[in-house]
Amino acid sequence: MTAVEDAAQREEPKGWLRRHAIDVRPLRHSAYRRIFIGNAVSFFGVQFTAVAVPVQVYAITKSALWVGVASFVGLVPLIVFSIWGGAIADAFDRRKVLLVSSTMMWLTTLGLLAQAVLHLDNAWLMLGLIAAQSAAFGINSPVRQAIIPSLVGPEEVASANxxxxxxxxxxxIGGPVGAGLVIPAFGFSAAYLVDAIMFTVVLWATLRLPALPPTGEKHSQATQASSVETQSAGRGSAGLRDIGIGLRFLAGHRLILLTFAIDIAAMVLAMPKALFPVVADQRFGESSLGWLYSSIAIGAVLAGLTSGWINRVRRRGIALVGAVVGWGLAVAAAGAVPWLWACVAFMALAGAADMISGVYRQTVLLGAPDEMRGRLQGVFFAVVAGGPRLGDLRAGSVADWTDATFSWVAGGIAAAVVAVLLGAAFPVLLRYTDKTP
Incomplete structure (x- = not known):
């Protein structure tokens, strides 16, 4: 073997890793790195609450329908406050909005902790706390995403996503597994306590951010008109007129609307999380809860760690539709198998597909002008977080009328079919490429 061939072989693994490993360049920016760390820690704690709430509701009511209702009850405040929160993000210093909304989320977690410590076992009280937390989340989430282009360079937005x-x-992954160990051993209050403690890290990270007022940056001629109209509505108002301007901007962008539609179909028809407590109780056992709740995330993480190729895909519309079809079929397969390991494996495959579609959908939105990003992110999060809640209600209702297996499998198949129909009916979705503005 020649020296040149030997050197080439040594370089090949490094080149493969560079092409396929996750792009960490955004972490070079100190402000983004701090908020990334804060989000990472707080997300772990939030998962303890995400598991504890439906399991506690099921423990109180012994009803899959109630689990679906508990998820659905936050939908109205989520939609209202996501859209309004997006307008707030476009009108005020985004750092301050992020800090206030994060504090509101933290206080609702303390409320859940208090009711668990006092053993109130009141499902209606839990519904009220869930609604309040959804409202705070609705304000927080659009701001958290809208600040990304201000923290990293425009060429690194997809990588940051x-x-x-x-x-x-x-x-x-770690949160539900941890919750699955903590809740049986120490009760629901311990899960809420973990969330409350860890959420303080994101408060610290937000305090360290610089001021982040909307820049009102100019874009193409097509978007300058909307920029002028937005500015004429008055910075700092965040009123109905500002919301209306954002919705009119959205109505004129068919591709964005289609990305919303395909995500709603995927989540409403195929999200099976409301069935996890039922399936754990009736089929796999209590110890399976952590695996079921972390299964989607396992696949998403594996896809993320090998995501170097995502930014190089040219036909992103085809990739997006294919990912949603893959999500639906994998969910259906997970519901049909009788073994926990196979169920987790198929849900992991579904999670990988969902992560891929999510990156492309978010990248479309962050290409919008800065003065519109908050409002578009508000609608986006109303869709992203509202869809699964509707899906929980659908899954729980159908399971109560039929059984958990039918609800799970039929929903996955329906989502795959609808994704194919949307791609066939609206070619603009399939024509979406890396060059689409």
Whole structure:
């Protein structure tokens, strides 16, 4: 073997890693790095609450429908406050909005902790706390995403999105597994306590951010008109007129609307989380809860860690539709198998597909002008967080009328079919590429 061939062989693994490993360049920016760390720690704690709430509701009511209702009850405040929160993010210093909304989320977690410590076992009280937390989340989430282009360079936005999705899903693995150990041993109050303690890290990270007022940066001629209209509505108002301007901007962008539609179909029809407590109780045993709740995230993390190729895909519309089809079929397979390991494996595959579609959908939105990003992110999070809540209600209702297996499998198949139909009916979705503005 020649020296040149030997050197080439030594370089090949390094080149492969560079092409396929996750892009960590955004972490070079100190402000982004701090908020990334804060989100990573707080996401882990939030997962303890995400598991504890439906399991506690099921323990109180012994009803899959109630689990679905508990998820659904936060939908209205989520939609209202996501859209309004997006307008707030476009009108005020985004650091201050992020700090206030994060504090509100922390206080609702303390409320859940208090009711668990006092053993109130009141499902209606829990519904009220869930609604309040959804309202705070609705304000917080659009701001958290809208600040990303201000913290990293424009060429690193897709990579920052991938990092964010990956770390949140990594937390969604460890968090549910940890909750599955903590709740049986120490009760629901311990799970809420873990969340409350860890959420303080994101408060610290937000305090360390610089001031982040909307820049009102100019874009293409097509978007300058909306920029002028937005500015004429008055910075700092965040009123109905500002919300209306954002919605009119959205109505004129068919591709964005289609990314919302395909995500709603995937989540409403195929999200099976409301069935996890039922399936654990009736089929796999209590110890399976952590694995079931972390299964989607396992696949998303694996996809994220090998996501170097995502930014190089040219036909992103085809990749997006294919990912949603893969999500639906994998969910259906997970519901049909009788073994826990196979169920987790198929849900992990579904999670990988969901992460890929999420990156492309978010990248479309962050290409919008800065003065519109908050409002578009508000609608996005109303869709992203509202869809699974509707999906929980659908899954729980159908399971109560039929059984958990039918609800799970039929939903996955329906999501895959609808994704194919949307791609066939609206070619603009399939024509979405890396060059689409």
């Amino acid at each position: 991938t990092l964010g999705f990956t770390i949140s899903n990594a937390a969604a």
